[in-house]
Amino acid sequence: MVRKATKNDIGPIMQLLHQVNMVHYAIRPDLFKPHTTKYTEQELGTLLADPAMPVFVYEDKAADGSRPRVLGHAFCQVAEVKGHTLLQDVKTLYIDDICVDADARGKHVGTALFDYVCDYARSLGCHNITLNVWEGNDPASAFYRHMGMRTQKTTMEVIL
Secondary structure (H helix, E strand, O other): OEEEOOHHHHHHHHHHHHHHHHHHHHHOOOOOOOOOOOOOHHHHHHHHOOOOOOEEEEEOOOOOOOOOOEEEEEEEEEEEEOOOOOOOOEEEEEEEEEEEOHHHOOOOHHHHHHHHHHHHHHHOOOOEEEEOOOOOOHHHHHHHHHOOOOOOOOOOOOOO
């Protein structure tokens, strides 16, 4: 089941943020530090209260009646362009971070999160959904292509 995250989800979300960081660190150790997260627990608590930056979690339904476990998250940001000289007026939902627990991959958790985010974006009248994928994160790229996403633009670099 996918739902909006609450402060009770901070611990499990922090564990998932560690997993995301280590994926990025493995791909780009020149840019990412190991064993850290992009938010502190306090920053995450503040973020969860911001309606412009919704966070959703996927939790399993425990068959034994124990507390459900958070198996994935999606951090989102709503952005809107209005009255720009060059660009059309458009509302976009940006997926800032999406993660499925390593032990739950292949069990359609990512699909459920992505579908939920798409429905949420439609309910807001968004024109599109965007996200970034690091070069070398082939499983993520393949997943997003499978979900119907295509390349919008490419960021390039030269390391000096």
